[in-house]
Amino acid sequence: MTAAAVRPGDVAEVAVIGAGVMGLAIAYNLAARGQKRILVLDAHHLAWGASGRNGGGVRQQWSTEMNIRLMQESTEICAHFAEEMRINVWMRRGGYLFLARTQAAADRMARNVTLQNQCDLPTRLITPADARELVPELEVSPFVAACYNPTDAVVFPWPFVWGYARAAAKRGVQIRTGLPVTAIERRGDDFALATPAGPILAGRVVCASGAWSPAVARLAGGALPDRPVRHEILSTEPLKPFLKPMVSDVETGLYVSQSLRGELVGGVSLPEEPNPERQVRLGSRLAFLTRMARGLVALMPRLGSVKVVRQWAGPYDVSPDGNPIVGELAGVPGFYVVCGFGGHGFMMAPVVARHYAAFLRGEPPHPFFEAWRAARFTDGTAPPGGEREDLIIG
Ligand SMILES: Cc1cc2nc3c(=O)[nH]c(=O)nc-3n(C[C@H](O)[C@H](O)[C@H](O)COP(=O)(O)OP(=O)(O)OC[C@H]3O[C@@H](n4cnc5c(N)ncnc54)[C@H](O)[C@@H]3O)c2cc1C
Missing domain, CATH: 3.50.50.60 (FAD/NAD(P)-binding domain)
Incomplete structure (x- = not known):
C-alpha cells in the first residue's frame, strides 16, 4: 500500500x-x-x-425516492463486489424486518412501503403475527405493525x-x-x-x-x-443459524442480525452525552451492555443465556x-x-x-x-x- x-x-x-x-x-x-x-x-x-466498527447492514428500505434508488444501486454493487474484487464479503440477503410499536410509526411504515413498491422494491407491510412467522423467536406483543423486504442484506464490513x-x-x-x-x-x-x-x-x-x-x-x-455521536455495538458467541433478516425496532433503534459466521451482531442507541468531547471517545460502556442485553432478551426471550463475547464503539457522523x-x-x-x-x-x-x-x-x-x-x-x-x-x- x-x-x-x-x-x-x-x-x-x-x-x-x-x-x-x-x-x-x-x-x-x-x-x-x-x-x-x-x-x-x-x-x-x-x-x-x-x-x-459498524453493523454491516445494507438496506433499500428508505422513506425518500432518492435514497431508495441510491440503495438499490448500492446493493447491486455490493452483490457483485466479491466476484469483481475477488474477496469474500460474507454478504447474506436475508432481508430487513422493521417493527413498529405505535400507530404513528406504523403509518409512516405504510407510506414508505407504498413508495418503495413504486420503486419496484418488494417490501411488504405485515402484521406482528406475520413477523413471527419470519422469526419464530420474536416476542411480538409490543408491536402493532412490521415491514419486510427480503432483498436487503448484511455484510462483513x-x-x-x-x-x-x-x-x-x-x-x-x-x-x-x-x-x-x-x-x-x-x-x-x-x-x-x-x-x-x-x-x-x-x-x-x-x-x-x-x-x-x-x-x-x-x-x-x-x-x-x-458532529460525532458515539454508538456502541456488540457481538455474541456464534449460534446455529436461526435469524434470517436483520431485525430492527424503529422506535428504540435496537437492531440485530446474525452473521454468516453465526454471531448475533447488534446495537441500540443510548441518550446522547451532554459533553460533546465525550462523543468522539470510542470506549465501551456498561450502560450500553445492560440496555442492549435487556432489549435483546425482551425482543427474543430465548436469547437469555447467550454469551456476549465482544462490544465496541464507533462514531456516527451526524448532520443537523x-x-x-x-x-x-x-x-x-x-x-x-x-x-x-x-x-x-x-x-x-x-x-x-x-x-x-x-x-x-x-x-x-x-x-x-x-x-x-x-x-x-x-x-x-x-x-x-x-x-x-x-x-x-x-
Ligand atoms: C456502531 C456503528 C454501527 C453502524 N452500522 C452501520 C450499518 O449497519 N450500515 C451502514 O451503512 N453504516 C453503519 N454505520 C455507519 C458507517 O460505519 C459510517 O457511516 C461509514 O463507515 C463512514 O465511513 P467513512 O469512510 O466516511 O469514515 P471512517 O470509516 O470513520 O473513516 C474516516 C477516516 O479518516 C481518518 N482521519 C480522520 N482525521 C484524519 C486526519 N487528520 N488525517 C488523516 N486521516 C484522518 C480516520 O483515521 C478514519 O480512518 C455504523 C456506524 C457505527 C459507529
Whole structure:
C-alpha cells in the first residue's frame, strides 16, 4: 500500500484524507475513471474508523425516492463486489424486518412501503403475527405493525475496506496509513498538507474523514455542521443459524442480525452525552451492555443465556438534518467533502463513491449533490429538496 510514486513534497492531483470505506471507494472509482496521481492518507490503519466498527447492514428500505434508488444501486454493487474484487464479503440477503410499536410509526411504515413498491422494491407491510412467522423467536406483543423486504442484506464490513484498498492500489493509488494530516495551507493553486513525514502538495483535496471531517475542514479554513455521536455495538458467541433478516425496532433503534459466521451482531442507541468531547471517545460502556442485553432478551426471550463475547464503539457522523453533506466546501475552492452519513455511510459508500468520482472527473453531478449540499444549512433551504429521510436508525 505504500508504493513510491507520490512522496512527501510531490504533488498529488487528488489527495483523499481518510482511508475509510468512503475515501477508498472514491479513490478506487477515480482511478477506474482514469484519474492519475491519487494519494489516500489516513492517521490510523485501514478499518480503524467507523468503517471497521459498524453493523454491516445494507438496506433499500428508505422513506425518500432518492435514497431508495441510491440503495438499490448500492446493493447491486455490493452483490457483485466479491466476484469483481475477488474477496469474500460474507454478504447474506436475508432481508430487513422493521417493527413498529405505535400507530404513528406504523403509518409512516405504510407510506414508505407504498413508495418503495413504486420503486419496484418488494417490501411488504405485515402484521406482528406475520413477523413471527419470519422469526419464530420474536416476542411480538409490543408491536402493532412490521415491514419486510427480503432483498436487503448484511455484510462483513472489513473486506469491503480491504477490497477497495487493494483494487485502488492495483490501479496506482498510493495509500499511506499512520500519517495524519495536521495542517492544510494554500500554496499557489495547490494545497499543502502537513504530515509528520513532511508536506504533501495536492491539486484537489477530498475530505472523507467521517466523524473527524469538521476538524479536517477547520484545518483548511472551512466549517462543517456535522458532529460525532458515539454508538456502541456488540457481538455474541456464534449460534446455529436461526435469524434470517436483520431485525430492527424503529422506535428504540435496537437492531440485530446474525452473521454468516453465526454471531448475533447488534446495537441500540443510548441518550446522547451532554459533553460533546465525550462523543468522539470510542470506549465501551456498561450502560450500553445492560440496555442492549435487556432489549435483546425482551425482543427474543430465548436469547437469555447467550454469551456476549465482544462490544465496541464507533462514531456516527451526524448532520443537523440527518442527511449527508457533499460537494465543494464554500470558501475553500478545490476542497471537497463527503460526510454526515450517520449510521448508513457504509452501505451508501459504493454508490456515493461511484457518482462522486464521476463528478470529480467532470461528469454531470448526481442529484444528491444538490440535495445534500453543505450550503443548505446556511442559505435556509434545509430540509433539502423538501424531503427529509425518516427511516434513520439510532
Ligand atoms: C456502531 C456503528 C454501527 C453502524 N452500522 C452501520 C450499518 O449497519 N450500515 C451502514 O451503512 N453504516 C453503519 N454505520 C455507519 C458507517 O460505519 C459510517 O457511516 C461509514 O463507515 C463512514 O465511513 P467513512 O469512510 O466516511 O469514515 P471512517 O470509516 O470513520 O473513516 C474516516 C477516516 O479518516 C481518518 N482521519 C480522520 N482525521 C484524519 C486526519 N487528520 N488525517 C488523516 N486521516 C484522518 C480516520 O483515521 C478514519 O480512518 C455504523 C456506524 C457505527 C459507529
